Amino acid sequence: xxxxxxxxxxxxxxxxxxxxxxxxxxxxxxxxxxxxxxxxxxxxxxxxxxxxxxxxxxxxxxxxxxxxxxxxxxxxxxxxxxxxxxxxxxxxxxxxxxxxxxxxxxxxxxxxxxxxxxxxxxxxxxxxxxxxxxxxxxxxxxxxxxxxxxxxxxxxxxxxxxxxxxxxxxxxxxxxxxxxxxxxxxxxxxxxxxxxxxxxxxxxxxxxxxxxxxxxxxxxxxxxxxxxxxxxxxxxxxx
Ligand code: PEP
Numbered sequence: 162x163x164x165x166x167x168x169x170x171x172x173x174x175x176x177x178x179x180x181x182x183x184x185x186x187x188x189x190x191x192x193x194x195x196x197x198x199x200x201x202x203x204x205x206x207x208x209x210x211x212x213x214x215x216x217x218x219x220x221x222x223x224x225x226x227x228x229x230x231x232x233x234x235x236x237x238x239x240x241x242x243x244x245x246x247x248x249x250x251x252x253x254x255x256x257x258x259x260x261x262x263x264x265x266x267x268x269x270x271x272x273x274x275x276x277x278x279x280x281x282x283x284x285x286x287x288x289x290x291x292x293x294x295x296x297x298x299x300x301x302x303x304x305x306x307x308x309x310x311x312x313x314x315x316x317x318x319x320x321x322x323x324x325x326x327x328x329x330x331x332x333x334x335x336x337x338x339x340x341x342x343x344x345x346x347x348x349x350x351x352x353x354x355x356x357x358x359x360x361x362x363x364x365x366x367x368x369x370x371x372x373x374x375x376x377x378x379x380x381x382x383x384x385x386x387x388x389x390x391x392x393x394x395x396x397x398x399x400x
Contacts, residue, residue, distance in 0.1 A: 162195065163193070163194050163195045163378040163399055164195065164372055164381075165195045165197065165316065165339065165358060165378060165400050166193075166195060166196050166197070166379060166380060166382070166392070166395060166396045166399070167191065167197045167199065167219070167247070167249075167299065167358060167379065167380065167381045167382065168196075168197065168198040168199060168386030168387075169199045169221060169249060169252070169381060169382065169383050169386060169393055170198065170199065170200050170201065170221075170386065170387060171201075171221065171254070172184055172385050173387055175204075176207055178387075179204065179207055179208055179211050181320070181389070182198075182389045182392075183208075183211045183212050183216075183389075185389035185390065185393065186215055186216060186389055186392075187215060189389075189390075189393050190215070190281065190393045190397075193393070193396045193397065195379070196215070196216040196396060197216065197217045197218075197281075197394075198212070198216050198217075198219065198386070199218075199220060199221050199247065199248075199249050199281075200218065200220075200221070201221065201224075202220055202221070202223075202239075202240065203233045205218055205240065205243040205244050205245045206244050208244075209244025209245065210244065215352035218244055218245045218246065218247070219245050219246070219247030219249060219279075220235075220240040220243075220245045220247070220249070220278075221248075221249050221252070222235075222248070222249065222250065222252070222255055222269075223234050223235055223236060223239075223240045223248050223250070223269060223272070223273055224237075224272075225265065225268035225271070225272045225311070226272070228293055230355060232371060236272070236275040237269075237272045237275070238274075238276050240279055241260070241276045241277065245278065246279060247278060247279045247280075247281060248273050248280055248281070249277075249281045249283060250269045250270055250273060250280055250281070250282055250283070250299070250317075251265055251266040251269075251270075251282050251283045251284065251305055251383075252283045252320075253285060253322045253325060254325075259324070260319075263301060263304025263305055265336060266282075266301075266304070266305045266307070267304055267305050267307050267309075270282060270305055270315070271308065271309060274309065274311065274314055274315070277314075277321035278314070279314045279315075279316065280314060280315050280316065281316050281318050281358070281381065282302075282305055282306075282315055282316065282317070282318065283317075283318045283320050283381070284298050284301040284305070284317060284343070285298070285319055285321045285322050285360075285361075286298065286320060286321060286322065286327075287322040288323040291321075291323070294321075294342075295341060296388070297370050298319075298339070298342070298346070299346060301352065302317070302343070302346060302347065302350075304351050306350075306351070307317065312327060312347075312353050312355060315341055315355055316355065316356045316357075316358060316359045316378075316379075317347070317355055317356070317358070317366070318357070318358040318359075318360050319336075319339055319341075319343060319357055319359055319360070320359075320360035320381060321335075321357070321361050322397050323361075323362025325360065325361050325362070326383055326384060327361075327362060327387060328359070328362050330361060330363070330367055330371075331359070331361060333370060333371070333374055336371065336374055336377060337375055337376060338375060338376070340357045340375075340376035341375075342375055344376055356378035356379065357377070358377070358378060358379040358380055358381045359374075359377050359380055359381070360380060360381030360382065360383070362384075362389065362395075363381075363382045363385060363395065364382075364384075364385040364395070365385065365394035365395055365398065368380060368395040368398040372395075372398055372399050380395065382395060389395075
């Protein structure tokens with residue numbers, strides 16, 4: 162199976178970017194599968210309708226409650242009914258800018274899985290935490306997956322915070338080492354081999370090398386996913 166190529170548009174591309182993006186993919190990505198594009202919640206329906214079977218649509222976040230007085234928030238059910246099949250949870254920008262903690266992320270993961278969404282669960286250390294990455298990632302993973310009974314729809318994304326949007330990429334040796342650590346941790350605690358994506362300044366010029374690495378099951382891309390040309394160049398570098 163082809164490795165997973167996940168785009169995270171964050172709060173960048175707009176409604177007006179959807180037609181051109183989809184048109185490019187339709188024309189230039191024949192035979193490419195396992196493409197996921199995570200878009201701002203208001204754009205899920207438009208993206209899903211436009212991209213149909215070409216790409217899967219994902220949300221960038223959702224709330225943990227099924228419904229209620231949470232002004233401005235969006236539930237997993239709403240995300241699903243808008244046409245998303247994936248959701249990114251625990252992204253470092255959610256953790257650091259919006260103060261999401263492991264307990265909150267855990268509740269979100271449980272809620273999203275209950276709705277049948279596939280969860281892209283992000284973990285990763287800051288620059289200050291680099292020397293103790295094992296304990297940071299262990300706390301994030303065990304906290305985020307606490308009480309999660311069925312891990313079949315969980316995909317972990319290892320995103321060192323210092324590599325996100327900075328142009329700095331973890332070395333290939335570090336990626337192999339940390340992914341191996343994550344795979345072992347999950348296997349020891351849950352008896353599963355979960356897919357692990359790498360994220361952090363992935364672009365067409367480095368994706369081939371990263372995607373060829375042992376224990377890398379795909380990539381999560383921010384900046385380089387905004388242009389379809391770059392996104393598809395990364396997808397094609399899988400082969
Ligand atoms: C991200 O935000 O998940 C990400 C990996 O961003 P970038 O590719 O821009 O570093």
